[in-house]
Amino acid sequence: MRTTAYTHTESDHLTYGNRNALGGELRSAIAQAERELPSVDGEESENISIALMTRAKRIALAKKQARDKKLAKKAAKNAKKEKAGKNRRLVRFIKPKPRIGSAASDWSRFPVGTTFRVLRTGQVYKVDDYGWALAGRNTIDLYMSSKGDMNRWGVRHEPIQVLSWGDRQASIALLQARAHFKHCRRMLLQLEGRHEEAAAFR
Numbered sequence: 001m002r003t004t005a006y007t008h009t010e011s012d013h014l015t016y017g018n019r020n021a022l023g024g025e026l027r028s029a030i031a032q033a034e035r036e037l038p039s040v041d042g043e044e045s046e047n048i049s050i051a052l053m054t055r056a057k058r059i060a061l062a063k064k065q066a067r068d069k070k071l072a073k074k075a076a077k078n079a080k081k082e083k084a085g086k087n088r089r090l091v092r093f094i095k096p097k098p099r100i101g102s103a104a105s106d107w108s109r110f111p112v113g114t115t116f117r118v119l120r121t122g123q124v125y126k127v128d129d130y131g132w133a134l135a136g137r138n139t140i141d142l143y144m145s146s147k148g149d150m151n152r153w154g155v156r157h158e159p160i161q162v163l164s165w166g167d168r169q170a171s172i173a174l175l176q177a178r179a180h181f182k183h184c185r186r187m188l189l190q191l192e193g194r195h196e197e198a199a200a201f202r
């Protein structure tokens with residue numbers, strides 16, 4: 001699947017701000033991670049959610065993990081001296097359910113509400129937006145929270161897994177009220193099966 005990226009600070013999105021086509025807030029998907037650290041005997045397992053966001057936060061998280069690992073090793077070493085012969089256990093840091101991000105598409109191909117996973121990153125998105133440049137194209141636009149993230153993504157061909165298809169009737173109902181916009185009209189015609197008329201919109 002051809003994927004691109006957009007953000008709410010682009011010139012053609014300033015009018016709408018951080019809002020999607022449904023009137024809700026645009027959300028960036030957050031990747032998940034899991035890690036394992038050694039722990040001393042008697043320490044209970046903890047479930048910790050780790051959300052990787054911006055590059056700066058990923059760097060900060062990596063530094064914190066390095067410090068944690070160093071402290072954990074030191075504690076384990078001391079515990080081993082005090083409690084010789086006992087085995088250390090591993091604390092498993094479990095990844096939570098991913099936060100669903102916003103995506104824009106041609107609603108005649110991916111109706112509003114379609115939820116999918118980008119297989120390479122594991123991020124999950126839900127179609128809640130559209131764009132004039134997407135009408136008539138087999139492209140999904142992924143929302144990013146910053147221009148830096150948007151530029152880093154660029155244009156990528158990514159395998160995706162559709163988790164659930166959206167609602168065509170809901171898409172039609174929303175687009176009918178906005179049919180005076182050329183791209184909305186084109187998507188509406190496609191959804192209604194009027195493909196020749198839709199193809200006339202360039």
